[in-house]
Amino acid sequence: MIQLFHVSKWYQKEVSALQDTNLHIPKGDFVFITGPSGAGKSTLLKLIFADERPTSGQILVHGRNIARLSLSKIPALRREIGVVFQDFKLLPTRNVFENVALSLEVLGMPRREIGRRVWLILKRLGLHHKMRANPLTLSGGEQQRVAIARALVNEPLILIADEPTGSLDLEASKRIMEIFTDVNARGTTVVVATHNMGMVRSMGKRVVHLENGRIVRGGTA
C-alpha cells in the first residue's frame, strides 16, 4: 500500500527533514508515527499525500510513484487518501454539512447522492444533529470529527492524521481513536502521527519511531 525506498527530504540545502528512510505499510495496517517535534513525522505524512516531493528516493502509494507523479495526477491520488490535521482546517464560511460535502463536490457527484453520503457519515460520527451548525460553534472534539467525516466521506483507501488529538482533551482523544479503530476495521489503512506516547501504548498498534529524520524503530512491517 505505502512503500518508501531510501527517501530523503531536504528543505533548502542545509535542513534535513528525512534521511534515507525505508518504510513499508501494508494494506489495512494501522500505524502510529511517533517521535519528538522536528523528528520528521509531518514531512513523512506530507510525502505520502504528495504535499511535498522527496529530494531523493522513491515513494509508492497504492501503485503510484509519488516522486514522479505529474501535477495533473495528484487530485486522483488525494481522492484515495483522507487527511486530518491537528488544526482541523474547516472552512468557517461553510456549515458542517457543506464542509464535509466538499470532498464529494470535487468528484462531481450529484447533489442527492452527496446529501445521502454526508448524512450517513455524520450519523456514524454522531454529528448528524449539528449538520447546519457553523464549525466554529462546535467543541474541539466535534470539529475534529467533522474533519474526519470530510476525510472519510468518499471512502478513501488510506486515512492520514497529523497530530489529530494534539489540541483535544483525553475524552475527545479517546473518541477519535475509537473512530480510527472502527475505520481501520472496515479495511482502511490508517497512519497517525503523534507524540502522545500514552495513547499509542494504550492502542497496541504498530509504531514507527522517528528521531532526527531517521526511522529508529518499526520501519518494516
Place this chain on the structure above:
Amino acid sequence: MSRLISSVIRALANLRQSWIVSTITTGIIALCLFLVGGYMLLMHNLDSITDQWRTEVLITIYLRDGFPDSEIEALQDNLASLPEVESVTYITKDQALEEFRGMLQEGDDLLEGLDEHPIPASLRLTPKPPFQNSDGVLSILSRLGDDPVIDEVTYGEDWLQRLERIVNVLNFGAVVLGGILSLAAVFIISNTIKLTVMARKDELEIMRMVGATEWFIRTPFLIEGLIQGAAGSIVSITLLILTHRFALAQVDPAVFQALGLISVDFLPNRTIAAILVGGMVLGGMGSLASVGRFSR
C-alpha cells in the same frame, strides 16, 4: 456542460457569501476603469479639436492673369481628381477683390485710382482629412508640376508646422499618460483581486487536499473575476455617461465652441466595448493568475 453550470453556481454562491469583498473589488475595478475611460473621453474630444483645426489646412494656388477660363477649368478638374484632394474652389479676380475689400473694411479707398486691380485669381484646395498635414500637403504640391497658369502656391507652412508640433506633443502626452494610467489600473485591480484570493487561501488549500482538480478550483474564480470585471465595467460606463451629461449641462457651450468643438461627443461604441471587455479580461485573468500563485 453540467460541470460549467455547477462552477457558475459555486461562483455565484461565493460572490453572495463574500458580498462585501466582492462589492469592494467591483467598486475598485469600476473606479479604475472610470479614470481610464474618463481619460479616453478627454482624448477623444481633444482629437475632435485637433481634427477641427486640421480642416483649416488650405492650399491657395495663385493664378497668372491672361489665361483663358478653359485652361483654369482644366487645371481645376485635374486637381479635383487627385486622390488627396477633397475640393477645389475657383476664386476669380473679382471675387478676390471683394474679399480683399471685405477684409480692409474702412480702408477700401486704398484700391481706388488703380486701372486694373492687382489681386490675382486663385484655386483654393482643401485636402482630404488624411492629407491635412505637412506630408499630405507636400504630396499634393509635388503633383502640381510646372503649369504656366500657376504663379505661386501658399499653404500656411508655419501655421501647419506649429499645429503639428502641438498635435505631436498632445499625442505623446496621451500615450504616456494613458499608459501610466492603464498600468496603474491593471496594478491596482490585480492586487485587489490578489488580496481577495489570498483571503480564501485556506479554501484553496482544503480543496486541493480533498482532491479537487485545478479546473474545479479555478473555474469559479475565473467566473467570479469575469462577473466582477463586467459589473465594474458597467458601473464605470454608467458613471462616464452621467459625468458626460453633467459636463454638457453645466459647462457653457461657448467654452466648447471657443475650443473649436462643434459637439462634445461621448465615447464611440468600440471604446465602450473595449472597456467592457477590458474589465472582464482584467477581472478574469487577475483572478486566475492569483489562484495560480497559491497552486502547488
